[in-house]
Amino acid sequence: MEFAPGTVTLVGGGPGDIDLLTLGALKALRAADVVLHDRLAPEAALDECRDDCLLVPVGKVPRGKCTPQEEINRLLVEHARAGRVVVRLKGGDPFVFGRGGEEWQACVEAGVPVQVIPGVTSSVAAPALAGIPVTHRAVSRGFTVVSGHVPPGDPRSDVNWSALARTNTTIVILMGVKYLPEITAELRGAGLPDDVPAAVVEDAASQRMRVVHATLASVADEAVAADVRPPAITVIGPVAAGLSSLHPAQ
Numbered sequence: 001m002e003f004a005p006g007t008v009t010l011v012g013g014g015p016g017d018i019d020l021l022t023l024g025a026l027k028a029l030r031a032a033d034v035v036l037h038d039r040l041a042p043e044a045a046l047d048e049c050r051d052d053c054l055l056v057p058v059g060k061v062p063r064g065k066c067t068p069q070e071e072i073n074r075l076l077v078e079h080a081r082a083g084r085v086v087v088r089l090k091g092g093d094p095f096v097f098g099r100g101g102e103e104w105q106a107c108v109e110a111g112v113p114v115q116v117i118p119g120v121t122s123s124v125a126a127p128a129l130a131g132i133p134v135t136h137r138a139v140s141r142g143f144t145v146v147s148g149h150v151p152p153g154d155p156r157s158d159v160n161w162s163a164l165a166r167t168n169t170t171i172v173i174l175m176g177v178k179y180l181p182e183i184t185a186e187l188r189g190a191g192l193p194d195d196v197p198a199a200v201v202e203d204a205a206s207q208r209m210r211v212v213h214a215t216l217a218s219v220a221d222e223a224v225a226a227d228v229r230p231p232a233i234t235v236i237g238p239v240a241a242g243l244s245s246l247h248p249a250q
């Protein structure tokens with residue numbers, strides 16, 4: 001990959017541990033004149049930047065300080081037009097709930113060359129680090145990744161939770177800590193059995209990582225009791241019991 005002056009590279013930083021950064025991401029960070037970085041992007045990755053690289057934090061803290069997306073788009077274009085090698089470092093993968101698509105479109109619209117380096121998404125890595133495979137032969141033949149940012153029934157959400165309850169595949173919920181009671185109630189109401197295993201993985205790929213194992217019926221209460229906070233991922237389905245409880249595939 002080339003990192004030419006006047007271009008933007010959208011870089012997936014993985015779930016938080018620098019060991020989960022790709023080689024491409026590392027090369028991009030070392031080549032960068034300016035890096036606009038998120039809160040969930042691995043902080044240690046910034047140590048790879050040159051001493052004269054400009055580091056611009058544009059993270060969005062839940063219910064806290066936030067750089068509007070339009071401002072991030074504007075900064076990307078402005079730095080690129082000034083002839084800099086621009087890197088946009090994001091947590092996980094830029095195109096999985098990362099608004100990387102919007103940043104790509106803003107660059108294209110402004111005539112700025114843009115490329116992407118995909119990252120290890122937390123939607124698969126967080127369960128994996130907790131010993132939960134999102135698929136497992138003869139147990140789960142697929143997985144669906146959804147946002148729990150808004151609750152079921154909210155006009156801003158078009159997730160069909162009732163349909164999800166019937167897919168017979170693993171459900172992976174991002175940004176779903178706050179509305180876990182509403183989400184699990186909706187899935188139960190749609191017929192997903194109470195005793196289906198469920199797990200919450202908090203702060204995966206960090207020293208603070210915690211895993212709460214429960215069932216669909218109990219996971220929301222268990223998460224509150226454990227004081228689980230974002231970032232966290234909820235996994236629902238037989239695989240959520242974890243590999244040590246799953247029978248070897250036949």
Ligand SMILES: C[S@@+](CC[C@H](N)C(=O)[O-])C[C@H]1O[C@@H](n2cnc3c(N)ncnc32)[C@H](O)[C@@H]1O
Binds near residue numbers: 093095
């Ligand atoms: C705005 S989304 C960004 C997802 C990211 N682009 C990705 O591919 O992983 C943020 C959500 O991702 C999940 N997440 C990101 N990093 C995580 C981590 N280290 N541990 C657990 N969940 C994480 C949480 O659900 C969090 O609320």
